Amino acid sequence: MLASNLLRISVVLFLVGLGLGIGMGVAEDFTLAPAHAHLNLLGFVALFLAGLYYHSFPAAATGPLARIQAWLSVIGAVIFPIGIAAIRIGGQTYQPVVVVGSLVVLAGAALFAFIVFRNGA
Numbered sequence: 001m002l003a004s005n006l007l008r009i010s011v012v013l014f015l016v017g018l019g020l021g022i023g024m025g026v027a028e029d030f031t032l033a034p035a036h037a038h039l040n041l042l043g044f045v046a047l048f049l050a051g052l053y054y055h056s057f058p059a060a061a062t063g064p065l066a067r068i069q070a071w072l073s074v075i076g077a078v079i080f081p082i083g084i085a086a087i088r089i090g091g092q093t094y095q096p097v098v099v100v101g102s103l104v105v106l107a108g109a110a111l112f113a114f115i116v117f118r119n120g121a
């Protein structure tokens with residue numbers, strides 16, 4: 001369930017990230033390139049890989065830690081690119097969004113590393 005949800009969320013974010021990329025190309029305005037890149041990498045690649053990991057190691061997906069890890073990773077993968085986009089459009093006022101987003105991403109990644117080490121590879 002956790003694995004499937006991560007896989008589903010990742011492909012939805014993938015479509016958004018690709019849409020943003022195509023939108024930039026059509027508009028010939030690449031202001032949001034870093035937001036597009038991080039949405040694709042954190043929102044699609046990282047979440048999809050986590051989904052595949054939990055699918056391959058079902059024992060790792062049980063318990064509250066994995067659920068917290070998944071929530072942190074999803075929230076971070078959305079907030080961080082939004083923060084980057086906000087800075088690119090609106091300026092440094094929006095820096096706190098990026099700071100919070102990056103820390104949430106880091107917390108999710110640290111918890112994922114802990115889960116991977118604890119459950120073996």
Ligand code: HEM
Pocket residue numbers: 018019020021022024025030033034036037040041045
């Ligand atoms: C339909 C597919 C895609 C389109 C149309 C697209 C479009 C673009 C465009 C227009 C740029 C800006 C290029 C520039 O600044 O000159 C860009 C940058 C980038 N894209 Fe994509 N992209 C696509 C898929 C992906 C995917 C799947 C990933 C990663 C998983 C990705 C990662 C990146 C990265 C890392 C950059 C560089 C960002 C930067 O320089 O700040 N893109 N893409």
